[in-house]
Amino acid sequence: xxxxxxxxxxxxxxxxxxxxxxxxxxxxxxxxxxxxxxxxxxxxxxxxxxxxxxxxxxxxxxxxxxxxxxxxxxxxxxxxxxxxxxxxxxxxxxxxxxxxxxxxxxxxxxxxxxxxxxxxxxxxxxxxxxxxxxxxxxxxxxxxxxxxxxxxxxxxxxxxxxxxxxxxxxxxxxxxxxxxxxxxxxxxxxxxxxxxxxxxxxxxxxxxxxxxxxxxxxxxxxxxxxxxxxxxxxxxxxxxxxxxxxxxxxxxxxxxxxxxxxxxxxxxxxxxxxxxxxxxxxxxxxxxxxxxxxxxxxxxxxxxxxxxx
Amino acid sequence: xxxxxxxxxxxxxxxxxxxxxxxxxxxxxxxxxxxxxxxxxxxxxxxxxxxxxxxxxxxxxxxxxxxxxxxxxxxxxxxxxxxxxxxxxxxxxxxxxxxxxxxxxxxxxxxxxxxxxxxxxxxxxxxxxxxxxxxxxxxxxxxxxxxxxxxxxxxxxxxxxxxxxxxxxxxxxxxxxxxxxxxxxxxxxxxxxxxxxxxxxxxxxxxxxxxxxxxxxxxxxxxxxxxxxxxxxxxxxxxxxxxxxxxxxxxxxxxxxxxxxxxxxxxxxxxxxxxxxxxxxxxxxxxxxxxxxxxxxxxxxxxxxxxxxxxxxxxxxxxxxxxxxxxxxxxxxxxxxxxxxxxxxxxxxxxxxxxxxxxxxxxxxxxxxxxxxxxxxxxxxxxxxxxxxxxxxxxxxxxxxxxxxxxxxxxxxxxxxxxxxxxxxxxxxxxxxxxxxxxxxxxxxxxxxxxxxxxxxxxxxxxxxxxxxxxxxxxxxxxxxxxxxxxxxxxxxxxxxxxxxxxxxxxxxxxxxxxxxxxxxxxxxxxxxxxxxxxxxxxxxxxxxxxxxxxxxxxxxxxxxxxxxxxxxxxxxxxxxxx
Numbered sequence: 001x002x003x004x005x006x007x008x009x010x011x012x013x014x015x016x017x018x019x020x021x022x023x024x025x026x027x028x029x030x031x032x033x034x035x036x037x038x039x040x041x042x043x044x045x046x047x048x049x050x051x052x053x054x055x056x057x058x059x060x061x062x063x064x065x066x067x068x069x070x071x072x073x074x075x076x077x078x079x080x081x082x083x084x085x086x087x088x089x090x091x092x093x094x095x096x097x098x099x100x101x102x103x104x105x106x107x108x109x110x111x112x113x114x115x116x117x118x119x120x121x122x123x124x125x126x127x128x129x130x131x132x133x134x135x136x137x138x139x140x141x142x143x144x145x146x147x148x149x150x151x152x153x154x155x156x157x158x159x160x161x162x163x164x165x166x167x168x169x170x171x172x173x174x175x176x177x178x179x180x181x182x183x184x185x186x187x188x189x190x191x192x193x194x195x196x197x198x199x200x201x202x203x204x205x206x207x208x209x210x211x212x213x214x215x216x217x218x219x220x221x222x223x224x225x226x227x228x229x230x231x232x233x234x235x236x237x238x239x240x241x242x243x244x245x246x247x248x249x250x251x252x253x254x255x256x257x258x259x260x261x262x263x264x265x266x267x268x269x270x271x272x273x274x275x276x277x278x279x280x281x282x283x284x285x286x287x288x289x290x291x292x293x294x295x296x297x298x299x300x301x302x303x304x305x306x307x308x309x
Numbered sequence: 310x311x312x313x314x315x316x317x318x319x320x321x322x323x324x325x326x327x328x329x330x331x332x333x334x335x336x337x338x339x340x341x342x343x344x345x346x347x348x349x350x351x352x353x354x355x356x357x358x359x360x361x362x363x364x365x366x367x368x369x370x371x372x373x374x375x376x377x378x379x380x381x382x383x384x385x386x387x388x389x390x391x392x393x394x395x396x397x398x399x400x401x402x403x404x405x406x407x408x409x410x411x412x413x414x415x416x417x418x419x420x421x422x423x424x425x426x427x428x429x430x431x432x433x434x435x436x437x438x439x440x441x442x443x444x445x446x447x448x449x450x451x452x453x454x455x456x457x458x459x460x461x462x463x464x465x466x467x468x469x470x471x472x473x474x475x476x477x478x479x480x481x482x483x484x485x486x487x488x489x490x491x492x493x494x495x496x497x498x499x500x501x502x503x504x505x506x507x508x509x510x511x512x513x514x515x516x517x518x519x520x521x522x523x524x525x526x527x528x529x530x531x532x533x534x535x536x537x538x539x540x541x542x543x544x545x546x547x548x549x550x551x552x553x554x555x556x557x558x559x560x561x562x563x564x565x566x567x568x569x570x571x572x573x574x575x576x577x578x579x580x581x582x583x584x585x586x587x588x589x590x591x592x593x594x595x596x597x598x599x600x601x602x603x604x605x606x607x608x609x610x611x612x613x614x615x616x617x618x619x620x621x622x623x624x625x626x627x628x629x630x631x632x633x634x635x636x637x638x639x640x641x642x643x644x645x646x647x648x649x650x651x652x653x654x655x656x657x658x659x660x661x662x663x664x665x666x667x668x669x670x671x672x673x674x675x676x677x678x679x680x681x682x683x684x685x686x687x688x689x690x691x692x693x694x695x696x697x698x699x700x701x702x703x704x705x706x707x708x709x710x711x712x713x714x715x716x717x718x719x720x721x722x723x724x725x726x727x728x729x730x731x732x733x734x735x736x737x738x739x740x741x742x743x744x745x746x747x748x749x750x751x752x753x754x755x756x757x758x759x760x761x762x763x764x765x766x767x768x769x770x771x772x773x774x775x776x777x778x779x780x781x782x783x784x785x786x787x788x789x790x791x792x793x794x795x796x797x798x799x800x801x802x803x804x805x806x807x808x809x810x811x812x813x814x815x816x817x818x819x820x821x822x823x824x825x826x827x828x829x830x831x832x833x834x835x836x837x838x839x840x841x842x843x844x845x846x847x848x849x850x851x852x853x854x855x856x857x858x859x860x861x862x863x864x865x866x867x868x869x870x871x872x873x874x875x876x877x878x879x880x881x882x883x884x885x886x887x888x
Contacts, residue, residue: 024319054834057425076851141671161574161669163863247578248670251859252852270399271836272422 047280054274069281077252078260085256089235091171096178097227101220103179104186105212118183125180132177133244140169160249170254174240182227186220193219218306225301232294236286237261257286347388348380350767353410354393355752358702359482361393363787364414367775374774380767387767402428411760412768414775416752420465420478420826421833423755429477430756435769436476446778453479453776456794460599464826477755479776480793480824482784483817484750485729486583488570489697490548492726492808494685498565500558500695501547502527508553514561519547530731531819532741544815549733550740552648556655559662562695570652571664571681572698574672579842580698581652581858583749585645586841590747591732592641592739595821598747602827602839604633604887610640613877614870619643630831630887634880642845642876644735646857646869653861664694668862674699678707686719700750701729701790704809728812731820744820748793749841785810791817793824831887838883846883847875 048069051062072078103121107114124132141158148154156162159169193215201211217224239259242250243266250259261279268275343349354364368389376386398405398415405413405428423429436454440447454462457480466474495501499518504525506517519526526547528534533542549555559569572580590598593610600606609625619640626635655662664680666672677697685693697703704711704727711722731744754775756768774780781796789810803811825839837843847854849867854860854875860867 021316021319024323054422054836055425055830057427077853080852138671141669158669158671246575246670248575248668248859251863252854266400267837270397270417271419272834273426274834 044280045284047277048284049281050277052274052277054272065277066281066284069278069285072278073282073285078257080252081255081257081260084254085235085238085258088171088174088240088254088256089231089238092174092178092240093228093231093234095171096175096182097224099175100179100182100186101212101217101224104183104190105216107183107187108190108216109208118187121179121183124177129241130244133173133241136173137245137249160245163251163253166249166251167253170240170242170245170249174238177241185223189220189223190216221305225298225305228301229294229298232297233290234258236290341388341390343390344388346384347386348384348764348767349388349390350411350764350771351390351392351409352412352414352771353396353398353408354391354414355398355416356393356395357416358484358700358706359788359790360705360708361391363784364391364393364775366783366787367780371771371774380763389771399423402426405757406759408757410757411764412754412756412771414481414752414754416481416484416750418478418751418753418755419836420751420753421828422836424467424477425833428755428758430758430760430765430768431475431477432479432756432769432772433473433475435756435772436479438769438773440773440777443774443777443779445774445780446782451778453773453794456776456781456796458795458822458824460595460822460824460826461793464824464828478753479755479772481752481754482750482788483746483748483791483793483822484700484702484752485746485748485813486580486587486700487698487732487746488584488730489681489699489703489727489809490730491681491684491693491695491697492728494567494693494695495547496726498562498567499524500562502529502549502554502558503547504528508557514557514564517557518561530734530740530744540819541815542819544728544812544819545731548730551734551737552644552651555648555733556651556662559655559695560657563657563660563662566692568664568684568692568694569662570667570696570698571677571694572667573674573677574667574669576674577668578856578859580674581649582845582856583700583841584698585642585649585845585857586749587747588645588648588732588735589639589641590823591745592644592735593639593745594742595745595823597639598641598745598823599827600628601636601639601844602825602829602832604628604630604636604827604829604831608636608639611635611638612640612643613638614643614874617870619870619873630829633831633884633887634877637876637880638873641735643869643873646873648735649857650861650869650872653858674703675706675710678703679710682707682710682714682725683719686714696730697727701813704807705788705790723807725808727807727809729809729816731816744816745823746817746820747823747825749825752793785814789813793822835886845876846879847872848879848882849875853879 048065049061049063051060051065052058053060073082103117107118137160141160145156145158148156157164159165197215198211201215206214235257237258239256239262240254242254242256242259243262250263261282264275264279268279352364352368354361368391371389372387378387379385380387392410398413398418399422402423420429437452439449440451440453441449454466454476457465461480465476465478465480467477469475499520501519502517503519504527506527508517511517526534527550528542529545529548530550531542531545532550534546535541535543549558562569596606597608597610600608606628607625608628610621611626612619612621614620621640622638626632628635652662666680667677678699680691681694681697684691711725714720715722734740734742754772756765756772760768776792776794778796781792781794782798782802784790784792785798786802786805789807791814798814803814806814827833827839832839842855845855845857847857847860849860849864849871854864854867854872857869857872860872861869
């Protein structure tokens with residue numbers, strides 16, 4: 001009995017120590033999460049129902065901010081930005097997803113040069129975004145015109161400086177930058193496919209393509225779904241590095257809702273807090289569109305997708 | 310083992326937290342240590358194009374002056390601790406209360422927003438106190454208020470419930486956008502219009518320009534020459550008087566196989582939009598241009614496009630918030646657009662007026678300045694350039710360029726001759742009207758609210774000291790740029806400045822100054838819409854265009870006339886919200 005009591009006390013002391021250790025470890029990140037995420041987002045939601053007068057600094061609770069945000073969203077320019085956002089999203093997502101799977105398969109199969117190829121894909125992901133946009137900008141706006149001039153005698157504007165290829169240049173840049181995480185995760189997931197299954201398929205005469213369709217892709221499908229579902233919010237938040245490329249590149253043909261959000265928030269921070277209310281209201285509106293869309297896409301993909309079985 | 314790993318992880322986590330906290334601390338500014346035997350006054354100085362040497366000079370003199378004064382028990386003297394950073398005050402204003410900076414010298418700081426949000430201390434005593442006590446060249450009775458223009462006093466001075474006028478910030482430095490011309494090249498190649506030239510009757514371009522120094526130059530945009538009532542009007546002799554002259558000059562420079570003009574390609578839309586604003590303000594004059602900010606007064610330069618031509622309204626229009634959109638029909642705006650259209654599209658067979666890189670996103674302002682300065686000095690690698698579009702701070706920004714020239718023995722900065730060009734006029738009828746310089750840099754100095762009561766007199770005293778006659782002149786000589794106050798720079802001080810700096814000062818003295826300030830409630834509420842990049846939008850079809858230069862570059866179907874008409878369409882909708 002005494003031994004059992006001693007043992008119980010020892011265990012609870014151990015649990016207490018474990019608890020203390022756990023609390024010490026998580027308290028700072030939890031506090032940070034609470035302050036920097038929960039409180040910030042609650043404040044942002046509350047801002048959508050307020051109006052701040054820049055003269056008197058009085059705050060009033062009102063629904064008119066939401067109404068103003070809705071009316072602003074219906075203007076031709078915002079609808080154009082929305083159109084750009086959807087178009088660029090589908091273009092970049094479809095190409096980058098297809099290429100991510102292709103490149104991941106190439107790396108997984110260890111085809112010739114796979115190691116160097118992997119490094120080339122990861123490099124833009126590990127270098128600062130400002131550095132990559134600067135390098136890209138100089139390449140397409142200086143090097144490419146100079147090469148065309150020297151090799152073919154063709155005079156052309158920089159790809160970003162002129163309207164002819166600006167859109168394609170931004171799409172290419174966005175896709176090029178998108179491979180880092182997806183290729184890493186896809187290729188890791190592919191490497192967990194059972195070798196026996198692959199060998200069996202090979203013995204049965206399955207081609208590389210069939211292997212991909214019937215074995216590899218179903219194995220990846222959950223991950224693929226996760227990427228696709230989490231990317232949907234990007235329709236409204238992606239700014240395609242336009243701010244970093246500069247206002248001369250961020251023309252109306254390219255501006256997205258995400259870019260508008262970013263620049264409006266930047267302007268608001270430099271002028272007056274009153275603009276934040278409209279931006280918050282617009283954010284709420286967009287959430288009301290994106291949230292159900294994301295859930296719908298998730299359910300649909302889960303229903304129609306292949307299974308590993 | 311498990312325990313050791315557990316405690317090791319905990320200690321590591323605490324260490325990382327501690328290191329983060331240390332990283333958040335102010336620490337020293339890297340150059341100066343805090344002297345605990347003296348009282349510190351923390352000063353923030355925005356270090357953009359004008360650098361921070363000027364504030365270090367003020368610091369040195371002030372510390373010397375007060376080296377024996379006691380502000381705190383146990384300490385003697387004061388240490389002006391400067392934080393000189395290129396940090397925007399507006400976007401970091403939430404940090405002001407927590408920051409230790411107490412006195413601020415900033416730019417692009419919106420006075421009423423800062424005041425209404427409670428960041429500014431009342432500095433009325435600093436503004437109205439007699440500065441002669443410092444024996445720094447101010448006569449008895451001279452104070453900061455007396456150095457302000459009426460427009461500045463009206464804006465910065467706030468009448469409060471006690472019936473008195475209070476100040477919460479003062480103007481700091483000036484910033485104008487415009488065209489700098491290469492005087493050496495102009496002198497060498499004779500890029501000056503000859504006296505009596507006639508642009509409607511000439512055989513070749515060279516007939517319009519001087520052949521050599523013996524030829525008399527034209528009177529320039531001010532329509533005068535020589536010394537009249539003690540003012541020398543010969544500074545602009547030979548320079549283009551009208552927009553037409555300007556482009557003829559560009560053609561002449563081009564025919565001479567030199568580059569007429571260049572500018573920053575990376576931000577060309579911003580740079581050229583500033584020129585549109587500057588030219589429209591110059592056309593309108595201060596009174597009419599101010600209507601764009603006060604939304605109150607009589608507009609007598611409004612017009613519209615009829616049969617492809619600009620036609621003035623027969624009657625003036627009373628402007629208020631309800632019809633503010635009418636101001637988009639100002640003649641100055643139309644003519645400025647025609648200038649921009651010609652600048653971007655003008656093709657004289659030999660090419661454009663500008664260097665092709667000026668529309669390339671890789672061509673930044675430093676590279677443009679470098680090409681402008683090095684042109685003709687690098688063994689033919691860079692073509693000499695006649696003119697550069699930039700702000701007056703460009704010469705300070707190009708400090709490393711001049712240093713490189715000196716290091717290679719190519720030329721000394723002090724020997725180089727560049728000058729700020731008075732704006733050409735839209736029409737011949739406007740030649741002779743006073744040049745207007747638009748100062749849209751919103752540079753202010755203030756003391757932050759909430760500093761310790763015992764320290765407030767010190768902060769106010771330092772602010773006063775930084776605005777004495779000597780301090781203003783020292784600033785001008787050091788930066789080669791003017792402060793946004795009225796003060797005299799004598800010839801002895803001017804002799805220490807660069808040629809360009811003297812030209813800016815001379816032009817300031819001969820110009821009307823326009824500060825885009827207003828206490829109109831709509832101006833305060835919708836600040837961004839009254840800045841340069843908010844005033845020149847246009848609606849064409851269903852498209853809203855922000856910058857005319859972009860429209861002229863990429864929309865072949867848009868002309869200055871259609872862009873101008875579209876401005877009215879845009880603002881009629883956009884400014885409906887004004888009360």
